[in-house]
Amino acid sequence: MPDDDQSLSEQRAQGATLLHAPPQPLTLRINGAEHNLTIEPRVTLLDALREVLGLTGTKKGCDRGQCGACTVLVDGQRINACLTLAMMHDGREITTVEGLGEQGQPHPMQQAFMDCDGFQCGYCTPGQVCSAVALLDEVKARQASMLTEGDQLAPGALSEDEIRERMSGNLCRCGAYPNIVKAIHSVVLRQA
Structure with a gap:
């Protein structure tokens, strides 16, 4: 029930503000290079790779961890990048398909x-x-x-x-x- 002094729309706006998490700093080590970012904590590793860093080799297929198109290596272990938050990998070594080989020398x-x-x-x-x-x-x-x-x-x-x-x-x-x-x-x- 809305407070008499506050309209329902004001209460909704206040609630939306409380749900928003401010961007946080993190360092992603991707394919041997460090990337210092400031992103919202809810950004997936997949979206950070594709949308923030422009590493589009990793694909967004189902976005539910069912297809494996977004598979990357984190500290040598394969994971679905769509199922994990970028913030969880601060300082860890991430390898995408772009980092497997070198120019003219594929893996x-x-x-x-x-x-x-x-x-x-x-x-x-x-x-x-x-x-x-x-x-x-x-x-x-x-x-x-x-x-x-x-x-x-x-x-x-x-x-x-x-x-x-x-x-x-x-x-x-x-x-x-x-x-x-x-x-x-x-x-x-x-x-x-």
């Missing part, structure tokens, strides 16, 4: 995707590549999956089923899965 996984035709429309490819790079590190660290125990993984022994299981958080609407698996498997075999 081996990026090259494998090109060599094996691991994409069609390409929209999911940045997330797929980042996830595949993390997959290789997980296997090296002998991290178990639903299919194999950590001690069962030997260099070069990663099966196509294991790759599919570990990449299950990244969707491809075009259905390029056979070539994505082939690309990842080719890198696994080269590293064995």
Whole structure:
């Protein structure tokens, strides 16, 4: 019930003001470079990358953590950038698809995707590549999956089923899965 001295619209305006969080300073370390920002605490890492910093390699697909198009690496671990706030990663090392290779020298996984035709429309490819790079590190660290125990993984022994299981958080609407698996498997075999 509105206070007699204050109209309902004034009360709503006051409530909206209370819900607004002022921009906060943070430092994001992205692809080896520090970016000092001042952003609202509710900005997702995905929006900070794309809208604030112009790093558009990371894609916004579902914006609900279901498709994996926004996959980036934070301290070497893959995450969905749409599900986390930028403020949560102050000072942490973030790697996007732009930071995997160098000019004229793509990351081996990026090259494998090109060599094996691991994409069609390409929209999911940045997330797929980042996830595949993390997959290789997980296997090296002998991290178990639903299919194999950590001690069962030997260099070069990663099966196509294991790759599919570990990449299950990244969707491809075009259905390029056979070539994505082939690309990842080719890198696994080269590293064995």
